[in-house]
Amino acid sequence: MTIQLKDVCYSYPDTPGKRVLNINSWAVAAGEQVFVHGPSGGGKSTLLNLLSGMLQADTGEVSVLGQRLDKISSRQRDRFRADHIGYIFQQFNLIPYLDAMDNIALAHQFAKENLSSSLKDDIKSLLSSFHIAPSDWQKPVANLSIGQQQRIAIARAMINKPELLIADEPTSSLDQDNRDHFMSELMAMVAEHNTTLLFVSHDMSLAKYFNRIDALAEINTAGAGH
Amino acid sequence: MFFRLAAKSLLNRKGSVVLTILAMSVSIFVLLGVEHIRTQTKESFNSTVSGVDLIVGARTGSLNLLLYSVFRIGSPTNNIDWETYQAIADNSRVAWAIPVSLGDSHKGYRVMGTSTDYFKHFSYGNKRQLDFTEGKPFSDLFDVVLGSEVARKLGYSLGDKIVLAHGLGKTSFSLHDDRPFKITGILATTGTPVDQTVHISLQGIEAIHIDWQQGVKMPGSTITTDQLESLALQPKTITAFMLGLNSRMATFRVQRNINNYRKEPLSAILPGVALSELWQMMGLMENTLRLISGLILMAALLGLSAMMLASIREREHEIHLLRVIGASPVFLFLIIEMEALLISLLSILLAVSGLYLSLGLSSDFLAANFSLHMGRSLLSGNKLFFVLLIIGATIIAAALPSFFAYKNARLSR
Structure with missing residues (x-):
C-alpha cells in the first residue's frame, strides 16, 4: 500500500475541541490514481498535510510508502517528503523570482540524492516534455502564464521521481483549455512513472480521468471540517 | 543553490534592500572612518618624534x-x-x-x-x-x-x-x-x-x-x-x-x-609622557565618537531587522512552498541569516570602498591642514575586528526575523 490510514484523528492546536479529521480506515494501493472530492472546508488540505508529513496526527497510524509518519521526527518527515512525495497546489507552486530551471533544481536540493551530475539535463528534458520553450527556461516564472507555471509545477513535483504525487486543486486557476492540457500531461506523466496520484478537487468534471473516486465525506467522519 | 536563493530573493526586493544597504554602508563608513582616523592620528603623532629625550x-x-x-x-x-x-x-x-x-x-x-x-x-x-x-x-x-x-x-x-x-x-x-x-x-x-x-x-x-x-x-x-x-x-x-x-x-x-x-x-x-597626556585627554572624546558610531550602526541594524521581518510576512507562501518541497525550519532560519549577511557584506564592501575613495580625495587636505598622514590599510588590526563585530551584530540582528521564519515554517500548513 502507498497510503494507509487507521483511526486517524486531527484537531488544530488553536481549536483543540474541534475535530477536523476522523478517519477510521483508508488506503491507496501503489500505482492507483485516486480522485478525492469534497466541499471546501471538508478537511481536504488537512488530510494532504498529514499525508505529506507537514502535520502530525493527534492519534492513529499514518503510513505512507510503508513508513509510519506518526513515528518519525519532524526532520525525518521533511526528508521523507523531499525524497518520496511530489506536491502540486492550486497556486503559489513556484518561487516567483526564480526561473523554471532554478525552481526545479531547488526541489532536487532537499532530496537524498541531490548530487545528480545530469540534473540540468533532467530538468531540460522535463521542461521539454511539458512543452515549455527553451526561451522561457531562464525567465523568472512570475513572467510566465499561469498554464506554463502549472506545467512547470508538475515538472518540479516530478524531478525527484516521487512514488506518491499529491495534487491539491491544481486546475482551479486554469481555463478549460489549459485545464485539459494540464490533466492529460499529468496523467501521462504518472502513468509513465507508475506514480501513485492523489488528486483532490471539488470539480467533479475531472473525475473522468481517474480509475478510483472517493468522497471525502465518506472517508472523514468528523462532522466539522477545516 | 542556498546562496543563489538568498541572492535572488534579495534582488527580488531591490528597493528596500538597496535602502537598507545604503543605511548600513553609511553607518559602517562612520564607524570604520572614526576608528581609522583615531588610530592613524595616534600613529601619526606617535611616529612624529623618536629618539628625543x-x-x-x-x-x-x-x-x-x-x-x-x-x-x-x-x-x-x-x-x-x-x-x-x-x-x-x-x-x-x-x-x-x-x-x-x-x-x-x-x-x-x-x-x-x-x-x-x-x-x-x-x-x-x-x-x-x-x-x-x-x-x-x-x-x-x-x-x-x-x-x-x-x-x-x-x-x-x-x-x-x-x-x-x-x-x-x-x-x-x-x-x-x-x-x-x-x-x-x-x-x-x-x-x-x-x-x-x-x-x-x-x-x-x-x-x-x-x-x-x-x-x-x-x-x-x-x-x-x-x-x-x-x-x-x-x-x-x-x-x-x-x-x-x-x-x-x-x-x-x-x-x-x-x-x-x-x-x-x-x-x-618627555615627548612620550606628553603624548600619553594628550591621549588621556582625548580618551573621552574617542569613546564618545565610538559610542555615537556604534549607535548609528545599531540603528542601521535595527532597520535591517525590521526590513527582514516585514519580508517574512510577505513571504508566507514561499515559506510554505519551501517546506512542502522538503526544506526544514532550520534551512529557513539560515536562509534569512544568509540574506542579512549578504546585505551586511555588501554594505561593508561599499563602506570600505567609500572610505578608500574619501581618504584618497582628502589625504592632501588632512596632511596640509591637520598634519595627519592617513594610511590606506583600512582592514588591519582593530578595524578587522570591527568588521567581524559588524558581521556578528548582523547575525544577532537577523536572529529575530530568522526565528519568525523558523516559527512560520514549523506552523506552515
Whole structure:
C-alpha cells in the first residue's frame, strides 16, 4: 500500500475541541490514481498535510510508502517528503523570482540524492516534455502564464521521481483549455512513472480521468471540517 | 543553490534592500572612518618624534610645548635666551641638542630655523633618520631645505629661489623679499610635520630679521647680502630645543634641573609622557565618537531587522512552498541569516570602498591642514575586528526575523 490510514484523528492546536479529521480506515494501493472530492472546508488540505508529513496526527497510524509518519521526527518527515512525495497546489507552486530551471533544481536540493551530475539535463528534458520553450527556461516564472507555471509545477513535483504525487486543486486557476492540457500531461506523466496520484478537487468534471473516486465525506467522519 | 536563493530573493526586493544597504554602508563608513582616523592620528603623532629625550621651551604646559615644537600646532608662549640654550646644550649629560626657531612661513608652510644637527640627530617613526631625496643640508646663509610635501605641492626643485614671509599667515604682506633663499635640499617623505616644514639655518632667521622691528621692515636698509654673510649672526633667542642625552637614566635629573633653571623659567618635557597626556585627554572624546558610531550602526541594524521581518510576512507562501518541497525550519532560519549577511557584506564592501575613495580625495587636505598622514590599510588590526563585530551584530540582528521564519515554517500548513 502507498497510503494507509487507521483511526486517524486531527484537531488544530488553536481549536483543540474541534475535530477536523476522523478517519477510521483508508488506503491507496501503489500505482492507483485516486480522485478525492469534497466541499471546501471538508478537511481536504488537512488530510494532504498529514499525508505529506507537514502535520502530525493527534492519534492513529499514518503510513505512507510503508513508513509510519506518526513515528518519525519532524526532520525525518521533511526528508521523507523531499525524497518520496511530489506536491502540486492550486497556486503559489513556484518561487516567483526564480526561473523554471532554478525552481526545479531547488526541489532536487532537499532530496537524498541531490548530487545528480545530469540534473540540468533532467530538468531540460522535463521542461521539454511539458512543452515549455527553451526561451522561457531562464525567465523568472512570475513572467510566465499561469498554464506554463502549472506545467512547470508538475515538472518540479516530478524531478525527484516521487512514488506518491499529491495534487491539491491544481486546475482551479486554469481555463478549460489549459485545464485539459494540464490533466492529460499529468496523467501521462504518472502513468509513465507508475506514480501513485492523489488528486483532490471539488470539480467533479475531472473525475473522468481517474480509475478510483472517493468522497471525502465518506472517508472523514468528523462532522466539522477545516 | 542556498546562496543563489538568498541572492535572488534579495534582488527580488531591490528597493528596500538597496535602502537598507545604503543605511548600513553609511553607518559602517562612520564607524570604520572614526576608528581609522583615531588610530592613524595616534600613529601619526606617535611616529612624529623618536629618539628625543627631552623637549625644552619657555615655561608652559607640556601639551602646548609638544604641539608647537613638534607638530607646528599653536604658538609658543615665549622665547628662550640663546645663552640658556648653550648652557644646557653644553651640559655633560647632553649628547646633542637641536635648536628650533619658529615664527615665519612660506605660502602657509611653517619655517623652522635650526642647526645642521637637526639632519643628523632628529628621527621619526622607529628611529628613522631624515633622508634627502635631492641635495644636501643647508650650508650657506640663504640656503633652504624643504620638506617633501612643500616641494611637491609648490612644484619646487633644487636651485629654485623662494621668499619667506614674516608671521604664520597663508597670505602675508610682510615678505622678506629682499633676501630670497635658494633650495639646496629636499627631504624624503616622512609622514610627519617635517614634510610640511621649510628648514633654514638659525643664522638665516637672524639675517632676514636684521632690519625688522616689531614685525615691520624698517625702510632704508643698506646692508647687502655679502655684508650679512660676513656678520656673526648669533641668534638672541630661540623658540625651543630638543635634547638627546648620553644616558636615559639621566632623563629625570636633567628634566628636573631644567625645570628649576634659575636664570629663566623653562619647561622640559618627555615627548612620550606628553603624548600619553594628550591621549588621556582625548580618551573621552574617542569613546564618545565610538559610542555615537556604534549607535548609528545599531540603528542601521535595527532597520535591517525590521526590513527582514516585514519580508517574512510577505513571504508566507514561499515559506510554505519551501517546506512542502522538503526544506526544514532550520534551512529557513539560515536562509534569512544568509540574506542579512549578504546585505551586511555588501554594505561593508561599499563602506570600505567609500572610505578608500574619501581618504584618497582628502589625504592632501588632512596632511596640509591637520598634519595627519592617513594610511590606506583600512582592514588591519582593530578595524578587522570591527568588521567581524559588524558581521556578528548582523547575525544577532537577523536572529529575530530568522526565528519568525523558523516559527512560520514549523506552523506552515
